[in-house]
Amino acid sequence: MAIDLIDKMETMTGAKALMTAMEKEGVKQVFGIPGGANLPMYDEFARCNIRHILARHEQSAAHMADGFGRVSRKPGVCFATSGPGATNILTGLATAQADSSPMIAVTGQVPVAMIGRDAFQESDIIGMSNPVVKYAFQPRQANEVPEAVRKGFYIARTGRPGPVLIDIPKDVQQNEAEMEFPDEFKIQGYHPWADPDIVACERAIDMLLNSEKPIILAGGGTIISSAFAELQSIAETLMLPVVTTFKGKGAFPENHPLSLGPIGMHGHAEANKMMTEADCVLAIGTRFSDRSVGTFEAFEKRLKIIHMDVDPAEIGKNQTAQVAVVGDVKASLRIMIKLLLQRSIKKTEESTWIKHVKETKAYWKENLKIHPGEMGAAKILRKLREILPVESIITTEVGQHQMWASLFYDVIQPGTFFSSTGLGTMGWGFPASIGAKVARPDVPVVDIAGDGSFSMTENSLATAVLEDIPVIVFILNNFSLGMVAQWQRTFYDKRMIGVDQEHCPDYVKLAESYGAQGIRAQSMDELEKAIKTALSSDVATVIDIPIDPLEDVLPFVAPGTSLSDMVLPS
Amino acid sequence: MWAILSLLVENKPGILFKVTNLFRSRNFNIDSISVGVTENPDYSRMTITTYGDEKRVAQIVKQLDKMIDTVEVRHLDEHKTVYRELCLFMINLSNANDSMEINKIASAYGGKVHDVKKKSLMVELTATPEQIKAFEELVRPFGILDVARTGVAALQRSGS
Numbered sequence: 001m002a003i004d005l006i007d008k009m010e011t012m013t014g015a016k017a018l019m020t021a022m023e024k025e026g027v028k029q030v031f032g033i034p035g036g037a038n039l040p041m042y043d044e045f046a047r048c049n050i051r052h053i054l055a056r057h058e059q060s061a062a063h064m065a066d067g068f069g070r071v072s073r074k075p076g077v078c079f080a081t082s083g084p085g086a087t088n089i090l091t092g093l094a095t096a097q098a099d100s101s102p103m104i105a106v107t108g109q110v111p112v113a114m115i116g117r118d119a120f121q122e123s124d125i126i127g128m129s130n131p132v133v134k135y136a137f138q139p140r141q142a143n144e145v146p147e148a149v150r151k152g153f154y155i156a157r158t159g160r161p162g163p164v165l166i167d168i169p170k171d172v173q174q175n176e177a178e179m180e181f182p183d184e185f186k187i188q189g190y191h192p193w194a195d196p197d198i199v200a201c202e203r204a205i206d207m208l209l210n211s212e213k214p215i216i217l218a219g220g221g222t223i224i225s226s227a228f229a230e231l232q233s234i235a236e237t238l239m240l241p242v243v244t245t246f247k248g249k250g251a252f253p254e255n256h257p258l259s260l261g262p263i264g265m266h267g268h269a270e271a272n273k274m275m276t277e278a279d280c281v282l283a284i285g286t287r288f289s290d291r292s293v294g295t296f297e298a299f300e301k302r303l304k305i306i307h308m309d310v311d312p313a314e315i316g317k318n319q320t321a322q323v324a325v326v327g328d329v330k331a332s333l334r335i336m337i338k339l340l341l342q343r344s345i346k347k348t349e350e351s352t353w354i355k356h357v358k359e360t361k362a363y364w365k366e367n368l369k370i371h372p373g374e375m376g377a378a379k380i381l382r383k384l385r386e387i388l389p390v391e392s393i394i395t396t397e398v399g400q401h402q403m404w405a406s407l408f409y410d411v412i413q414p415g416t417f418f419s420s421t422g423l424g425t426m427g428w429g430f431p432a433s434i435g436a437k438v439a440r441p442d443v444p445v446v447d448i449a450g451d452g453s454f455s456m457t458e459n460s461l462a463t464a465v466l467e468d469i470p471v472i473v474f475i476l477n478n479f480s481l482g483m484v485a486q487w488q489r490t491f492y493d494k495r496m497i498g499v500d501q502e503h504c505p506d507y508v509k510l511a512e513s514y515g516a517q518g519i520r521a522q523s524m525d526e527l528e529k530a531i532k533t534a535l536s537s538d539v540a541t542v543i544d545i546p547i548d549p550l551e552d553v554l555p556f557v558a559p560g561t562s563l564s565d566m567v568l569p570s
Numbered sequence: 571m572w573a574i575l576s577l578l579v580e581n582k583p584g585i586l587f588k589v590t591n592l593f594r595s596r597n598f599n600i601d602s603i604s605v606g607v608t609e610n611p612d613y614s615r616m617t618i619t620t621y622g623d624e625k626r627v628a629q630i631v632k633q634l635d636k637m638i639d640t641v642e643v644r645h646l647d648e649h650k651t652v653y654r655e656l657c658l659f660m661i662n663l664s665n666a667n668d669s670m671e672i673n674k675i676a677s678a679y680g681g682k683v684h685d686v687k688k689k690s691l692m693v694e695l696t697a698t699p700e701q702i703k704a705f706e707e708l709v710r711p712f713g714i715l716d717v718a719r720t721g722v723a724a725l726q727r728s729g730s
Contacts, residue, residue, distance in 0.1 A: 130588060131595045135638050155638065189580065189641045313632035316625060 009180055014142035015040035015173040018106065018166075019048045021149035021181060027077055029438060030106075031055055031064035035081025036121060037108030040173035042079070053438070053467050056459040058085050060431035062092020063457070066101045066163075067395060067435030070418050073226070075102040075156040075164070076435055082108045083121030086167070087128065091425060093163045094132035098422025099247065100224060102161035104152055111171040112140055125167050134162030140169070143177035150182055159192025160311040161224060193310065193328055200325040201335045204282065204306045207323055208238055209345070211280035211304065213353045216240045217263070219292075220247030220421070221285015221309060221329050228414035230333035231284065232256070237340050239347040240282070241357045243271040245292040247421040248285070250411030260361060261410075264292040265557045266403035270364040272555065272563045274357050280304040285329045288318040289422070290559075298562035308332050369569040370408075371551050374524060377401070377476060380545055381408035383524060384446070384474060387531045392416065392444040393436050397429035397453030400482040401475075403553040405448045427456030433471040434464055444535055446472045451501055452481040461514035464540035472534045473542045475507055478549040486552050511542035520544045572601070573627045574653055574724050577616040577634060578642040581607055585639045589616060592637065598622070598630050602655070602699075602721035613641065617653075617724045619699075646726055653724035657702050659693045662713030672709060679705045690715055 012020070018041055022030075029051040034042040045052045055061035058080040065076030080089045086107040096103040110119040126136050135155045137148035145168065152164040208214045222231055222244075231251060235242050235258050242252045243260045246267075252259050261268035263275045275281075281303055286292070293299040300319045307314070307321035308329050315324040325332045340346070350358075370378040381404055390412045396402040396419040411417045418436065420428035433447035447454075454475055464471055478485075485499040511518030517539050521527040527545060534541035554569040579585045586605060593600050601619040608615050620630060627645060635643045646653070663669055669691060676683055681695040695705055699722060706714065 126584070127587070130591050187638060190638045311636070313629070313636045315632075317629055317632075320625075 009178045011176055011178055013040065013174055013176050014139070014145045014168065015044050016047075017142065017145040017177075017179045018149060018168065018173070019044040019050060020179075021146045022050060022077065023048060024181060025149065025153045026074065029053055030077045030079050031061040031068075031435065032079030033058055033061060033081065033085060034079070035085045035108065037082035037110060037170045038079060038085070038106075038173070039108075040170065041106070041108070041168070053463060055431070056462050057457065058088035059091050059427070060457045060460045060463070062089040062103070062105060063095065063425075063428050063431035064435035064438075064460075064463070065103050065105070066092060066096045066428070067418065067432030068439045069096070069102040069161075069435070070099075070432070071393060071436040072439035073102065073157070073224070075104045075153055077104045077106065080105065080107050081121065082110055082125075083123045085121075086123050086125040090129060090132065093129055093165065095420050095423045095425040095428055096163040097132045097134065099220065099420065100160050100162055102156040103163040104156055105163060105165045107165065107167045108173070109138065109167045109169040112169045113171070115169065125165065129165050132163070133165045136165040136167065138167045138169070139172055141177065142172050142175040143179060145172065146179055146181045147185065150185060151187060154185075155187070155190065160221075194312065194326045196327045196331045196335050197325050198335055198339075200323055201332060201339060203323045204308075204325060205336060205339055205343075205345070207280060207304060207306055208240070208282060213278045214238070214240055214280040214282070215274060215278035216242045217245065217275070217281050217283045217286060218242060218248040218251040219245045219284060219286025222248055222251035223415050225285060225310070225328055225330040226415060227284070227330035227333050228252070230330055230337060233337050234282075234333055234340075237337070237346050239350065239354055241274055241354065243267075243275050245286050245289065245421075246406055246419070249406055249419075250414055250417035253412050253414060254410035255412050257358065260357070262406050263563060265294075265559070266406060266553050266555065267557070267563070268364070268407060269368055269555050269566065269568060270361045272557065272566050273360055276564045278303065280306070282306045282308070284308045284333070285310070287314050293319070294557055294562040294565070295560065298564070371548065373548055375522070375545065375547050377404040377547060377551055378408040379524065380476060380527065380547070381405060381448070383527055384448075384531060385409050387528065387535070388444060388446065390416075392446060393418070393433075393440055394446055394448055395419065395429040395433040395436055396448045397450055398424045398426045399450040399453055400478070400486065400551075400553050401448055401450040401453075403483075404476065407553070409448065426453040428453075430454060430457050430471075430473055431460045431463075433473075434460060434469050437469050437471045444472065446474050449473050449475045450482060451475055451477045451479060451507070454507075455501070458510065461511060461516050461540060461542070465515040470538050470540050473540070475542065475544050476547050477507065477544050478547050478551065479503060480549050482549070483553070485549070489552070490556075507542050507544040511540075515539070517541040518544065520546070522546060571621065571623060571627060573620050573622065574646040574648055574651060574722060575618045575620065575631065575634070576644045576646050576724055576726070577618065577640050578608070579614050579616060580639050580641065581612055581614045582639065585614070586616070588637065588639060589618075589634070592633060593630075596630075596633055598626070602719070604721035604723050606723075617722050619722050644726070646724055651724050651726050653698060653722050654696050655699055655702060655722045656720040657695045657697070658718045659695065659706070659709060659714060660690055660716040661693060661709050662715050663687075663689055663691060664713070668712055672712060675705065675708050681705070
């Protein structure tokens with residue numbers, strides 16, 4: 001398998017081989033929690049140059065690694081012990097898988113001879129994790145460890161990225177073996193990238209040119225592939241309006257005249273309207289999730305679809321494409337740009353369509369009704385946008401605040417907005433912001449949070465404080481599980497069950513008890529001061545912003561309906 | 571549409587689990603499955619038959635192809651493929667002539683008769699699923715006591 005060996009054979013333990021192989025992959029830190037079955041690998045931290053960042057729950061460790069991976073586009077690494085340590089990372093794996101995030105999870109396992117005997121802290125994590133990982137390894141001999149790590153990192157970061165699990169029995173960590181660290185290797189059944197399809201790109205251009213109302217739908221794949229400049233070039237050359245999915249939010253600068261923002265259940269009114277009116281879509285790196293497109297049948301009905309994706313299995317899964325361009329979207333877009341140059345195509349005159357798009361956008365900028373109070377979600381998030389430097393990184397939790405962020409926080413520098421969009425994991429944003437800050441210590445990192453989600457992983461404050469990772473948690477606090485409450489108000493005749501969190505805990509005191517900074521902001525003045533204080537602080541800050549518990553997220557496309565059924569604020 | 575899929579997979583523990591788990595988690599159906607090692611012990615061949623419209627079968631093939639452990643996934647054209655299933659039938663004998671009748675039917679389908687007892691006999695049949703079904707209909711009146719089937723094994727004809 002190993003064609004070329006860069007290092008000489010060396011005798012060492014499996015645990016040492018793990019750390020050595022990870023150093024070779026460029027790993028600088030691991031997020032994790034030690035336990036009985038991973039102590040041998042933990043002992044190696046004493047003898048290597050990898051920093052250990054202690055989490056307070058394995059799920060959070062996984063989200064930290066995920067946040068690091070999304071921002072740095074290199075696999076983030078988390079460690080957990082066997083049994084409950086391993087099962088606690090399952091949500092983290094599923095979150096990373098749903099959002100195609102590169103991640104390596106290394107779990108301890110009971111010794112090989114104990115596997116299958118229901119040993120103490122034994123869990124069949126290989127079996128349990130199967131549907132939520134891109135691949136999983138369980139080396140049964142110490143000398144299999146380096147290759148598992150090498151292949152694991154390769155699989156996690158290439159093609160459509162995803163989480164890889166490496167489950168290492170304790171005796172495999174302890175045993176010594178002659179180790180080879182392969183440089184080159186082959187995985188027969190894995191073809192992460194198809195060659196760019198020039199013919200399909202040509203057809204895509206013709207289809208766009210022959211449509212009256214073409215539009216671009218940029219998905220998360222645009223961000224993963226960092227095809228920002230290419231997307232902007234195509235949009236400007238062909239003068240195409242750009243909508244995004246929620247995961248694609250910020251693939252295109254949201255202050256650009258051609259930007260309409262995200263479509264979907266809580267998409268921008270102008271984005272949903274124009275998506276519904278368009279007759280041809282260039283869909284880039286998206287799986288057409290139900291939350292983005294509403295009912296599949298209604299979406300594809302009057303639309304010609306050009307589908308560009310790295311994953312061939314996405315073509316035709318949720319929507320039927322007339323033109324499929326399989327391959328890395330950045331490479332495909334570059335080919336389109338080249339073809340446009342060769343054919344000297346550059347639109348300079350505004351079509352009736354683009355004029356209509358701009359009018360619609362201007363109309364909704366003026367006329368979308370927002371909460372009338374001083375501390376309405378729109379005003380709060382616009383204030384945050386106004387003060388934060390453009391290069392700041394945003395993560396979000398999951399719920400109303402997340403959708404308000406989508407509606408009212410404009411991403412100006414592409415690739416600075418991250419959220420758990422696929423699995424919708426509450427509690428993701430805060431640990432992910434810690435991982436993001438580790439990847440980019442030079443820029444402010446803000447977790448736009450709600451009180452419900454933040455409660456789920458708030459103990460990561462210990463990590464932020466003790467490991468000196470000064471992130472900002474920005475809580476839109478409606479003292480409830482707000483999105484569920486909104487659905488109960490809307491669909492369940494206002495029977496409010498299990499949604500009231502009351503004033504528990506006090507987030508300022510909570511922050512202070514961890515040694516973080518806690519600030520409550522009850523007016524726009526206080527909010528402005530709080531954000532500025534947080535930005536100039538070298539300790540993690542929680543800003544608690546009480547809001548109206550009855551504020552709904554609008555516009556709203558109810559589940560099982562189409563984008564044209566969008567409900568607007570009245 | 572009935573479809574025959576042929577998978578060349580790495581011969582490692584856990585692959586059968588991953589393949590069947592994919593069918594379960596993606597809401598696909600397995601009609602039959604057979605697995606065996608190939609001439610090269612590093613690989614196994616899985617033959618899976620399934621139902622679905624064209625789009626669905628294409629999606630199954632793509633999802634299987636995406637699996638890292640699958641080296642090759644093919645949707646076989648049944649007209650260019652030899653496909654057979656081995657089936658064992660235990661059949662009830664109630665009248666004196668039954669044994670002879672069943673023997674006739676079995677030989678018409680190329681079956682072999684085993685384990686002839688006073689009250690039952692066993693027929694071994696290697697045939698296509700359609701032929702097996704037809705045989706089953708013919709012997710049903712005698713009373714089928716038990717059935718065991720291997721699932722389809724298939725190979726594309728050379729040159730096609």
